[in-house]
Amino acid sequence: MRSLIRILLVARGLWPYYTAIVVTSLAVVGTNLMTPFIVKGAIDVVVEAVRGQPAGVSTVVWLAVALLATDLANTVLTNVGGYLGDVMAVKLRATLAGSYFTKLLSLPQRYFDDELTGTVINRLTRSITEITNFVNVFANTFFQMFLTLAAVLVVTVWYSWPIAVLLAVVYPLFVWLTTITSARWQALEAEKNLDLDVAGGRFAEVIGQIRVVKSFVQERRELTAFQDRYRRTIRTTRRQSRFWHAMDVARRGVLNLIFFGVFVVIFTQTARGAFTVGVMVLLVQLVTMARQPVFSMSFVVDASQRAVAGSRDYFAVMAEPGEWEELPPARPAGPAAAGGPQGIDFTTVCFGYEGGENVLCDVTFSIEPGERVAVVGESGGGKTTLVSLLLGLYAPDSGTIRIGGTDLGELSLEEVRSRVGVVFQDPALFSGTIRENIAYAAPDASPEAVTEAARSANAHAFIERFPAGYESQIGERGIKLSGGQKQRIAVARAILKDAPVLVLDEATSSLDSKAERLVQQGLERLMAGRTTIVIAHRLSTISSVDRIVTLRNGRVDEIGTPDELAATGGIYAELLALQASATKKDRKRLHRYDILA
Ligand SMILES: Nc1ncnc2c1ncn2[C@@H]1O[C@H](COP(=O)(O)OP(=O)(O)OP(=O)(O)O)[C@@H](O)[C@H]1O
Numbered sequence: 379m380r381s382l383i384r385i386l387l388v389a390r391g392l393w394p395y396y397t398a399i400v401v402t403s404l405a406v407v408g409t410n411l412m413t414p415f416i417v418k419g420a421i422d423v424v425v426e427a428v429r430g431q432p433a434g435v436s437t438v439v440w441l442a443v444a445l446l447a448t449d450l451a452n453t454v455l456t457n458v459g460g461y462l463g464d465v466m467a468v469k470l471r472a473t474l475a476g477s478y479f480t481k482l483l484s485l486p487q488r489y490f491d492d493e494l495t496g497t498v499i500n501r502l503t504r505s506i507t508e509i510t511n512f513v514n515v516f517a518n519t520f521f522q523m524f525l526t527l528a529a530v531l532v533v534t535v536w537y538s539w540p541i542a543v544l545l546a547v548v549y550p551l552f553v554w555l556t557t558i559t560s561a562r563w564q565a566l567e568a569e570k571n572l573d574l575d576v577a578g579g580r581f582a583e584v585i586g587q588i589r590v591v592k593s594f595v596q597e598r599r600e601l602t603a604f605q606d607r608y609r610r611t612i613r614t615t616r617r618q619s620r621f622w623h624a625m626d627v628a629r630r631g632v633l634n635l636i637f638f639g640v641f642v643v644i645f646t647q648t649a650r651g652a653f654t655v656g657v658m659v660l661l662v663q664l665v666t667m668a669r670q671p672v673f674s675m676s677f678v679v680d681a682s683q684r685a686v687a688g689s690r691d692y693f694a695v696m697a698e699p700g701e702w703e704e705l706p707p708a709r710p711a712g713p714a715a716a717g718g719p720q721g722i723d724f725t726t727v728c729f730g731y732e733g734g735e736n737v738l739c740d741v742t743f744s745i746e747p748g749e750r751v752a753v754v755g756e757s758g759g760g761k762t763t764l765v766s767l768l769l770g771l772y773a774p775d776s777g778t779i780r781i782g783g784t785d786l787g788e789l790s791l792e793e794v795r796s797r798v799g800v801v802f803q804d805p806a807l808f809s810g811t812i813r814e815n816i817a818y819a820a821p822d823a824s825p826e827a828v829t830e831a832a833r834s835a836n837a838h839a840f841i842e843r844f845p846a847g848y849e850s851q852i853g854e855r856g857i858k859l860s861g862g863q864k865q866r867i868a869v870a871r872a873i874l875k876d877a878p879v880l881v882l883d884e885a886t887s888s889l890d891s892k893a894e895r896l897v898q899q900g901l902e903r904l905m906a907g908r909t910t911i912v913i914a915h916r917l918s919t920i921s922s923v924d925r926i927v928t929l930r931n932g933r934v935d936e937i938g939t940p941d942e943l944a945a946t947g948g949i950y951a952e953l954l955a956l957q958a959s960a961t962k963k964d965r966k967r968l969h970r971y972d973i974l975a
């Protein structure tokens with residue numbers, strides 16, 4: 379019940395619907411209750427007639443007409459209620475899905491490191507479907523049942539308090555019997571949902587990377603793992619359902635006994651002459667009205683159980699602390715921060731991923747506005763992590779990072795991220811057209827601006843060769859493009875963002891030397907007048923920078939110009955020496971630094 383109230387509160391904007399549904403439900407209950415009274419009236423008239431009183435045929439006909447009128451009213455009202463319930467449910471669904479997505483979009487990167495995409499999606503779909511289903515069922519049936527019972531109780535008290543007492547016991551008893559079975563049911567449901575979510579997560583991952591699965595011929599293994607999860611849900615469901623239905627037999631058995639008592643009272647009292655036949659029929663009808671809901675209540679309770687389980691998952695995600703309270707407005711096209719390039723300072727920064735050891739420790743270096751700095755270090759040495767920290771994707775455990783002299787902690791994340799343009803190590807494009815991808819940071823960018831960015835990234839020529847040009851669909855994550863093409867689109871995307879700080883995380887790694895030179899020219903243009911951090915695989919790229927920062931064991935090892943570092947005998951000097959030497963063994967050592975000579 380608490381969960382239900384919570385759900386209704388989330389969508390409090392739907393109050394006109396709630397109100398309308400309550401009103402129609404009341405009207406439906408009213409028409410429902412009129413029927414037994416009309417029938418009672420008719421029976422009393424007919425019984426009189428049978429006893430020899432002058433029959434009021436016209437009265438009976440009028441009563442039949444009244445019956446027709448209430449039936450028609452009931453039919454119309456029920457359907458109006460059904461319509462309102464449907465609309466409310468779909469609006470509720472939209473609200474819940476919207477807030478879930480809003481929440482996910484605001485969660486920190488950390489959250490996504492531990493979750494499979496498919497799992498997140500699966501959970502969303504199930505939670506929302508079950509919550510919405512329940513609310514729909516609740517609005518369309520349960521609510522009316524509840525009101526009917528209340529009304530029936532009031533009427534029966536008038537005729538016979540023992541019957542009213544027995545009826546009054548029924549619902550609380552039923553709910554109590556349900557709740558004592560609920561905990562076990564919920565535990566099994568959670569187990570089942572976990573299996574479904576894990577299977578769903580893997581499913582999405584496999585489909586998303588089907589090439590890998592195919593090339594390693596692992597279809598069967600993936601299928602088996604998937605089916606195993608589903609088989610487990612069958613086992614869990616068997617246990618869950620057996621338990622549930624066994625308890626339902628007990629529950630209903632108890633209710634059957636109570637209704638037995640009710641009917642015994644009605645029949646014996648009538649036989650003793652305490653009730654007229656009309657009253658007996660009235661009471662029998664009322665009790666039947668009260669009885670029906672109880673027995674269909676199993677169904678409602680079932681739906682509500684699922685909704686509770688679903689809402690638990692839902693509210694667990696909603697309770698995660700987000701990066702921001704409210705999503706930032708979509709950024710308009712054009713330069714993020716006017717006023718030229720900005721410097722970057724890392725001061726005694728330490729950072730480790732959750733549950734892992736420190737990746738970066740005591741990292742201190744400064745980059746002047748407009749300077750071009752390369753970061754060199756072993757693979758897995760923390761270069762990409764450095765970029766993530768700069769983007770505010772993770773917060774450093776200690777130390778400070780400044781952009782343009784301002785501590786990241788004092789800037790909004792939106793501001794931090796709008797100041798930095800990144801070309802990621804993995805180009806990560808979206809399905810859609812090339813134009814949409816290049817203009818991702820600035821959807822309103824003019825066609826000229828998009829073309830200009832593509833030219834700068836040396837992407838224009840290959841884009842033009844596609845039959846659909848800039849409007850070519852590139853498939854999920856850009857699967858229809860080659861690695862180098864993807865990379866150039868990613869560069870163009872960063873160019874169009876036009877941020878004062880530029881980070882190139884191995885931006886040219888998937889390109890051959892000729893293409894690299896072409897992109898390099900584009901990058902040169904891009905780097906002019908911007909503070910740039912280059913994480914490069916190629917010495918050719920590194921040698922043209924102003925300064926180099928080398929990382930060793932998570933710490934800054936050396937900082938200096940390429941010429942200075944060439945003489946110190948550190949990592950960079952080692953790289954140069956290795957490049958100069960052509961032996962196989964040395965080339966192998968070069969790979970340690972991911973450097974392609
Ligand atoms: N999201 C993450 N969660 C936990 N650990 C991570 C995460 N990302 C990276 N790591 C770990 O942090 C360390 C540094 O990774 P990082 O990606 O920064 O290396 P890198 O220097 O960019 O390497 P490369 O040159 O291969 O790209 C690695 O040991 C890696 O296993």
Ligand SMILES: [Mg+2]
Nearest residue numbers: 761762763803
């Ligand atoms: Mg990296």
